[in-house]
Amino acid sequence: MTTASNLLAFLGLVVTLLIVWRQSWPARLRLFAAQSLLLAALASTVGVLAQRRGLLLVAAVVVVVKGLVIPRVLARIGSGAPVRPITPGRSSGITLLVVGGLVVAAYVIMLPVTSSVELPTEGAIPLAFAMALIGLALCVTGRDALGHILGFLVFENGIFGLAILATYGLPGIVEAGVFLDVLVIVLIMEAVVVQVRREHDSIDVDRLRELRG
Amino acid sequence: MILAVLAVPLVGALLTWRAVGRLATALHAATAALTLVGALAVAVTVNRAGPLMAFDGFLRADALSAWMIALIGIVGALAASEAPRYVAHAPGRFYPLFHLFVFTMLLAVSTDDVGLMWVAVEGTTLASVFLVNFERTRASLEASYKYLLLCSVGIAIAFLGTVLVYFAGIQQFGDEVHALRWTTLMRLAPGLSPRVIELAFVFLVVGYGTKAGLAPMHTWLPDAHSEAPAPVSALMSGVLLSVGVYALLRFKPAVDTAAGPGFARGIMLALGVLSVAIAAAFLWTSPNYKRMLAYSSVEHIGLVCLGLGFGGTLGTSGALLHVANHALAKSVGFLLSGRIRAAYGSAEIAAVGGLMRGMPRTGAAFLAAVLALVGLPPFGLFVSEVMIFSAGFAQGFAAVAGVVLFLLVIAFAGLLRGAHAILYGPAVREPAAEPSGWRPALPMAAALALLVLTGLAWPPGLGAALDRIVAIVVP
Numbered sequence: 025m026t027t028a029s030n031l032l033a034f035l036g037l038v039v040t041l042l043i044v045w046r047q048s049w050p051a052r053l054r055l056f057a058a059q060s061l062l063l064a065a066l067a068s069t070v071g072v073l074a075q076r077r078g079l080l081l082v083a084a085v086v087v088v089v090k091g092l093v094i095p096r097v098l099a100r101i102g103s104g105a106p107v108r109p110i111t112p113g114r115s116s117g118i119t120l121l122v123v124g125g126l127v128v129a130a131y132v133i134m135l136p137v138t139s140s141v142e143l144p145t146e147g148a149i150p151l152a153f154a155m156a157l158i159g160l161a162l163c164v165t166g167r168d169a170l171g172h173i174l175g176f177l178v179f180e181n182g183i184f185g186l187a188i189l190a191t192y193g194l195p196g197i198v199e200a201g202v203f204l205d206v207l208v209i210v211l212i213m214e215a216v217v218v219q220v221r222r223e224h225d226s227i228d229v230d231r232l233r234e235l236r237g
Numbered sequence: 238m239i240l241a242v243l244a245v246p247l248v249g250a251l252l253t254w255r256a257v258g259r260l261a262t263a264l265h266a267a268t269a270a271l272t273l274v275g276a277l278a279v280a281v282t283v284n285r286a287g288p289l290m291a292f293d294g295f296l297r298a299d300a301l302s303a304w305m306i307a308l309i310g311i312v313g314a315l316a317a318s319e320a321p322r323y324v325a326h327a328p329g330r331f332y333p334l335f336h337l338f339v340f341t342m343l344l345a346v347s348t349d350d351v352g353l354m355w356v357a358v359e360g361t362t363l364a365s366v367f368l369v370n371f372e373r374t375r376a377s378l379e380a381s382y383k384y385l386l387l388c389s390v391g392i393a394i395a396f397l398g399t400v401l402v403y404f405a406g407i408q409q410f411g412d413e414v415h416a417l418r419w420t421t422l423m424r425l426a427p428g429l430s431p432r433v434i435e436l437a438f439v440f441l442v443v444g445y446g447t448k449a450g451l452a453p454m455h456t457w458l459p460d461a462h463s464e465a466p467a468p469v470s471a472l473m474s475g476v477l478l479s480v481g482v483y484a485l486l487r488f489k490p491a492v493d494t495a496a497g498p499g500f501a502r503g504i505m506l507a508l509g510v511l512s513v514a515i516a517a518a519f520l521w522t523s524p525n526y527k528r529m530l531a532y533s534s535v536e537h538i539g540l541v542c543l544g545l546g547f548g549g550t551l552g553t554s555g556a557l558l559h560v561a562n563h564a565l566a567k568s569v570g571f572l573l574s575g576r577i578r579a580a581y582g583s584a585e586i587a588a589v590g591g592l593m594r595g596m597p598r599t600g601a602a603f604l605a606a607v608l609a610l611v612g613l614p615p616f617g618l619f620v621s622e623v624m625i626f627s628a629g630f631a632q633g634f635a636a637v638a639g640v641v642l643f644l645l646v647i648a649f650a651g652l653l654r655g656a657h658a659i660l661y662g663p664a665v666r667e668p669a670a671e672p673s674g675w676r677p678a679l680p681m682a683a684a685l686a687l688l689v690l691t692g693l694a695w696p697p698g699l700g701a702a703l704d705r706i707v708a709i710v711v712p
Contacts, residue, residue, distance in 0.1 A: 136430070140405075179393060183400070186397065191400060195350075198352035198353070212385060
């Protein structure tokens, strides 16, 4: 279990790094879908090895909601937007340096958790948390609505991965609530972005600058 | 009985979904009235006969829940009384979302399961985001975008905190089926790993603190509160923020037991001081009176946080009383600001002047609400602020209490300056006629009368109700 969970969490982190590195929107979207599938694989691995049937169901829902439905909605939101940002990109050297710092920070912050127990999956917990932190950074620095949503979803994937690794599955109602929640957020985001585009002729939320003070 | 209180707004939301015209308004009024009656009934029953439960304790209302349920019922009814004014001018699903919003808040405070509480708090965001954008202007669109994004991120962080609490529980005690229950958590608290619980509480504070509007996570608040229609602003400011505080208050005793009282206290005091400081600064610079009221909410939530941080019987009951007083005063303030905005066509302070001459009744009520909000007697906020600060001095935090008192004076002057410009400044334009007759005045007068009651003579049972809550949250 240790090897499998470490490997899957590590792959998840690699995919997250690629999401940070790539600029093209369709590529980032595919990477997000891949990350969700890795999350499903993680859930089913832990489910089989720790004999938690519930996690297999969770894995199936992850595949459907985060692997299929949400990427499709995101593709719909993104259609019409330029594939790459028109403004020159950030220096990827500095970005990757920041990301490296976040991974270190994740290990430090999760120290109380990993040192308090002997779990076969404990090595992967900081990796999942690093994924969450990088997602949060993507969300905060995102330059348009798509960047924000994608960052938020990566963040959410990281937290969900952490939840699976640390607790081997939460009570059903909470997991159902989480999925419903992510799905509704993405759908509401779509409605809001459609309106932003109608009002501002762009999804560049930097133009939302009226409310100050 | 809990089931009935939760079912009423949910059914009301479903019924008003399809209804139009007069029928919708009638259903809306009936739902709000029944919710109020049910909420008060729950509050009385819990205080007479102890906690109510349903579904094997999954839904559970103790004295703390009852306090919040009663507040949500009262502020919900106040806001509902003003809602038809807004729906008449714009299409959209105002009533159903309004009652759904009330339902999610009621659910958040009446469950024993901290996981379901998390789901419900997230639900409050999803139910209210379209209400914030109800007027569909550029500004309200921007406000709702910020609101959705910031609160979703915040609530996801709170989820992480909840997961860690659950993790600490099952690591120490194996798979207890009810480990996500608050009552179980309180029982297990002495044995939980202090370091993990501390980390969890940091995430919970950032997460639920975003919902509560604590600085520095408050940045969505002035936008959402000022752009939402007034009844929604009243609900958000009056009770939604307190629901965020409630969530923290549920975890605080467990953290105090597991990690010692100093940890949560330090965080709460720091955030409280920062919130009051930021609000005091922005109360001076805000050009818009709805934003001014919104920053005043940041200030008062900061004070509540300070009261909980000081702790003890006095600090905790002062904070809870302050939650109630602020809910009443701020919802009256926002509802009146909505009327002023409708009459003058603008929420800019500069566009409104001479309110006392143009709209004497509304102006007088607005003045009363502002005086209550700055904490002058005979209104209840004076009493609860005195309780909070006495607790600060009694617990040996004289320096913190002194700094905050100084900041309060700045906030006081800022809010009064804005209110003075609105009420007595030179008139820029003629307002539309203000609502006449006793009916529009009744809800506001009732709320202000309640505030005088909590300020001068506590109704029987209020002190006992506060003591019961203190027994729950002070370990």
